[in-house]
Amino acid sequence: MTLQPVSMSKKNILILTNTFPRWKNDATPPFIYQLEKRLAHKFNIIILVPHYFGSKKYEIIDGMEVFRFTYFWPKRLQKLCYDGGILSNLRKHKTLIIQIPFLFLAQFFSIRKIIRRKKINFIHAHWLIPQGLVAAIISLLYRVPYIITIHGGEVFALKSNFINIFLKIALRHGSICTANSEATKKEVISKTNLFIPVEIIPMGIDTNLFTYKCRNGEHNLRKRYEVEGPLLLFIGRLIKEKGLCYLINSMTDIVNNFPSTKLLIIGEGGLKNDMINLTDRLNLLNNIFFLGGIANDKLPEFYGAADIFIGPSLSEGEGITFIEAMLCGCPVIGSRVGGIKETITHMETGLLVEPSNSDQIARAVIDLLENNKLRKKLSVNGRRKAIEKFSWDNISNRFQSLYLKMN
Numbered sequence: 001m002t003l004q005p006v007s008m009s010k011k012n013i014l015i016l017t018n019t020f021p022r023w024k025n026d027a028t029p030p031f032i033y034q035l036e037k038r039l040a041h042k043f044n045i046i047i048l049v050p051h052y053f054g055s056k057k058y059e060i061i062d063g064m065e066v067f068r069f070t071y072f073w074p075k076r077l078q079k080l081c082y083d084g085g086i087l088s089n090l091r092k093h094k095t096l097i098i099q100i101p102f103l104f105l106a107q108f109f110s111i112r113k114i115i116r117r118k119k120i121n122f123i124h125a126h127w128l129i130p131q132g133l134v135a136a137i138i139s140l141l142y143r144v145p146y147i148i149t150i151h152g153g154e155v156f157a158l159k160s161n162f163i164n165i166f167l168k169i170a171l172r173h174g175s176i177c178t179a180n181s182e183a184t185k186k187e188v189i190s191k192t193n194l195f196i197p198v199e200i201i202p203m204g205i206d207t208n209l210f211t212y213k214c215r216n217g218e219h220n221l222r223k224r225y226e227v228e229g230p231l232l233l234f235i236g237r238l239i240k241e242k243g244l245c246y247l248i249n250s251m252t253d254i255v256n257n258f259p260s261t262k263l264l265i266i267g268e269g270g271l272k273n274d275m276i277n278l279t280d281r282l283n284l285l286n287n288i289f290f291l292g293g294i295a296n297d298k299l300p301e302f303y304g305a306a307d308i309f310i311g312p313s314l315s316e317g318e319g320i321t322f323i324e325a326m327l328c329g330c331p332v333i334g335s336r337v338g339g340i341k342e343t344i345t346h347m348e349t350g351l352l353v354e355p356s357n358s359d360q361i362a363r364a365v366i367d368l369l370e371n372n373k374l375r376k377k378l379s380v381n382g383r384r385k386a387i388e389k390f391s392w393d394n395i396s397n398r399f400q401s402l403y404l405k406m407n
Contacts, residue, residue: 152317
């Protein structure tokens with residue numbers, strides 16, 4: 001691990017995360033990258049993430065040092081992180097559980113090496129587990145303070161009293177705690193019984209990339225996928241929590257009313273084969289298409305071409321894809337759960353349906369396809385709200401203020 005000299009006039013901040021682009025045009029969600037690159041002009045940002053076979057062990061990206069630590073050998077077997085996330089990968093390949101202790105230990109020793117060779121002022125841990133837990137241990141041993149940001153997935157998906165002990169440890173020793181939504185905050189407090197100050201700061205969206213202008217290119221995409229009727233869109237990890245099976249089941253009624261409807265599904269995850277098989281059993285292979293992972297900078301074209309974006313999640317911390325769709329002027333339908341309820345105002349910026357309810361999804365889609373006036377209203381209002389609440393300029397300024405408070 002080569003450590004570069006850093007400016008002593010800026011605070012040195014170590015960022016811990018499992019989610020960071022592995023290479024150029026990676027389909028991995030880039031929100032940590034988008035946040036920290038906006039802070040790199042004020043602080044020395046050092047990113048520590050798990051390595052993935054084919055990615056660089058060290059590089060400088062937009063002024064940020066990025067270290068990727070090896071946690072299993074041979075390296076090509078490192079499959080615990082990325083491509084749907086840790087929980088999804090564990091469900092798909094249960095043998096990956098043996099890599100968990102190696103991930104913790106490798107991250108711990110990598111952090112220790114960095115803080116011994118660089119004057120790290122504080123750590124910013126994204127996610128309670130494993131990053132927050134490791135940061136808590138480091139803080140107790142080496143007196144390095146840390147901020148912890150809760151993104152929701154680690155709280156809503158993990159249902160175990162044993163896991164809740166680790167959540168408490170991670171939270172109790174942090175100097176500052178943020179959550180991406182009020183729903184995430186309530187969930188973590190209910191699971192830990194810790195009534196600690198939590199500041200609500202959602203992740204932002206690049207308003208220059210996701211813009212209404214991208215709808216100008218919709219005809220090219222529709223031609224590419226031979227879309228002659230309504231175009232529906234789903235973007236997300238193909239995991240249980242995203243509720244994709246309910247959207248696929250709803251397509252039977254939707255196609256009965258609008259036979260030329262097509263649904264594009266973008267994302268990877270452990271349930272991909274199951275979802276393809278379900279589509280086949282419903283005789284919908286001519287209407288539903290699985291496109292796999294697509295680079296973030298290519299997504300606006302899809303949002304721009306779609307008539308409706310649907311996210312049938314069973315749980316959700318914030319719902320970034322809804323905000324991206326809204327910025328592109330695409331009407332949205334989401335489940336009445338978690339942070340989605342804070343992002344979508346029913347009948348004003350989108351439509352809300354009950355989770356696990358294919359009939360309601362179908363009814364909402366059909367109603368929107370039949371009501372051009374309502375689609376236009378949701379498009380305009382949704383974009384306005386997304387710009388006001390979720391622009392990176394606003395979000396990064398709030399995190400900058402927190403960073404400046406840390407000693």
